[in-house]
Amino acid sequence: MSWNWNSHGLPFFPGYTFRDVTKSAFHRPQTLDYKNGYALPCRPTVGIGQEPLLSEQLIQQEINELTFEKPDMSYGSFNQSLQEEFIPAHVALDKKVLRFYAYFKESIVYSPDEEYRVRAVVIYYYLEDDSVCIIEPVVENSGIPQGKLIKRQHLLKNEYGDRYLWKDLNLGMELEVYGVKYRITQCDAFTKEFMESKGIVLNDPEPMPVDPYVTRRKSHQPSFTTRSELDQMHRFLTMDRKVLRFFALWDDSDSLCRETRPVTIQYFLVDDTVEIREVHQPNSGRDPFPVLVRRRKLPKKIKADSEVFPSCVLEVSKQEVDEYYSPKDFQVGETMKLLGRRFQLYDCDGFTKEYYQKNHPNLELKFIEVPKKVDKPRGKKKEVPPYNGFGSLEDSLQNCLHLLPEPPKKHVLKMLVNGNQVLRYSARLDSQNPDDEGRRFVLSYYLCDDMISIFEKPTRNSGIIAGKFLEKTRIPKPGSTVENAEFYSPADFAIGATVEVFSHRFVLTDADHFVLKYLESISSQIPHQTLDSLHQKLGVGKANNQPVDHNGDDVAERSS
Incomplete structure (x- = not known):
């Protein structure tokens, strides 16, 4: 008799089960x-x-x-049961959530204004793993910490460890969680459709109760309307940063100097305060204290009983003033007296004109032309001393302009655009000395700061030490003065031209290809003679003349 170790159908009783001793794997397959x-x-x-x-x-x-069954019909429909596809629960019920709307009542013990508070919540039931999350929507300016009340977890229904399932939820019921009873009132459309598809009849929805404290707070409270001219908040919101500005002349003829000073009177509409500022001019000999009268309300009429009061010692209070200055008291073209000083208003700004045309159309503004003060000549003009030969012209000039010399200002944009662009020329020294006949130089013009440096190329058996002949500096043209200094520019460097550098004369013999390319880009600023000389020297059809490399050396000389 043969035993089938994997046979099915036998009862799972002792004596009816057989263990396969050859079996060694017991793991479950992956799904x-x-x-x-x-x-x-x-x-x-x-x-x-x-x-x-x-x-x-x-x-x-x-x-x-x-395969062995013969069909009875040659043609016709043949229904074959297809194998159902296996779908795990976490895939079939993923992102399927039941949403219920509920509330709970929070009792208020120590408050005379409210007995209880109604707090609305939303209950989310996740069908994937039967977990529940309770969230209270945030209400602005509620003063209560709101948000997630119960994080997503399984809720226990009783002391035996049974959990709440979707079958236990319905409208009009109370869900008790951690000692708090949540009354379910509504649900969304997906929840209603799901519950009805499972055969559960939902109860009728209930309205959300109203919080009595919120209702009492929204009820009509006794109020009164304050007039706009007395309402300080309304005045601040409408008149803040709105200032009337008048230009006036302070008649200070009673003083020892007996002069007229220009001042600016500013009237702040938000609180009817006035500020007077002096207009200081350079080299006037006065201390720079611009505020003549600080911002304050200026009294116009003082009570008769308070006129003998020593106001020079103590300030005048509101009880002693009958009337303060208002915008209608400031009329352009009139002379007014403020704090014992006479001010003649001769002009105002554009906002002040619009304000008077809109609010006080009866007041006539009479503008007065004030003659401008002409400065008297202060003797001869300063003369710049002659150049002493030390440093550049700009550096020497700073010693005449400042006690502590400052470095000359540089053209930053020009330095950024032409940072690494250099024009290189080959040159020879024009000298009467026969020893200088074979000396060759490279003249470099830096476009970032218009400076020139000269480098002498080594010549074999010349007896002259080659290297740097001139540091980077700006070279003035012959005959230029300190007041009208003229410096060499790329427009002056034509092939065959003579450049005089501090009593040394150099004749340009060749140039780099970049020189021709750059000068053609600014051909409108370069003379035709300079471009023609470069075209002749660096033209396409040249035979004997070789271009200058990066260091300014001729290719023919470098090969020799």
């Missing part, structure tokens, strides 16, 4: 796979320990039977 970061379900093909599934055996058996 979930990840592809490109997404969880995908997969149907298991084998059972525990790589055993064939009973469903697979039945399907194979049905296929074998169908």
Whole structure:
């Protein structure tokens, strides 16, 4: 008799089970796979320990039977039961959430204004793992810490450890969680459709109760309307940063100097205060204290009983003043007296004109032309001393302008645009000394700061030490003065031209190709003679003349 170790159908009783001693694998097959970061379900093909599934055996058996079965009809429909696809619960019910609207009452013990408070919440039931989350929507300016009341978790229904399921939830019921009773009143459309599809009849929705404290606070409170001229808040919101500015002349003829000073009177509409500022001019000999009268309300009429009061010692209070200055008291073209000083208003700004045309159209503004003060000549003009030969012209000039010399200002934009651009020329020294006949130089013009440096190329057996002949500096043209200094520019460097550098004469013999390319880009600023000489020297069809390399050396000389 042969035993079938994997046989099915026997009762699971002692004596009816047989253990396969050859079996060594007992792990369960995987039903979930990840592809490109997404969880995908997969149907298991084998059972525990790589055993064939009973469903697979039945399907194979049905296929074998169908192969030997002859159809009764040649044509017609043939219904074949397809195998259902296995989908795990966490995939089928992913992102499917039931949403219920509820509230709970919070009792207020130590408050005379309210007995209890109604707080609305939203209950989320996740069908994927039967977890529940309760969130209270945030209400602006409520003064209560709101948000997530109960984080997502399984809620226990009783002391036996049973959990709340979606079958236990319905409208019009109370859900008790951690000692708080939540009354469910509403649900959304998806929740209603899901519950009805499962055969659960939902109760009628209930209205959300109203918080009595919120209702009492929204009720009409006794109020009164303050007139706009007395309402300081309304005046601040409408008149803040609105200032009337008048230009006036302070008649100070009673003083020892007996002069007239220009001042500016500013009237602040927000609180009817006045500020007077002096207009200081350079080299006037006065201390720079611009505020003549600080911002304050200026009294216009003082009570008769308070006129003998020593106001020079103590300030005048509101009880002693009958009237303060207002905008209608400031008329352009009139002379007014403020704090014992006479001011003649001769002009105002544009906002002040519009204000008077809109609010006081009856007041006539009479503008007065004030003659401008002409400065008297202060003797002879300063003469710049002659150049002493030390340093550049700009550096020497700073010693005459400042006690502590400052470096000359540089053209920053020009330095950024032409930072690494250099024009290089080959030159020879024009001298009567026969020893200077074979000396060759490279003249570099820096476009960033218009400076020139000269480098002497080594000559074999000349007896002259080659190297740097001139540091970077600006070279003035012959005959230029300190007042009208003229410096060499690329427009002056034509092939064959003579450049005089501090009593040394250099004749330009060649140039780099970059020189021609740059001068053609600014051809409108360069003379035609300079461009023609470069075209002749660096033209396409030249035979004997070689271009200048990066260091200014001729190719023919470098090869020799």
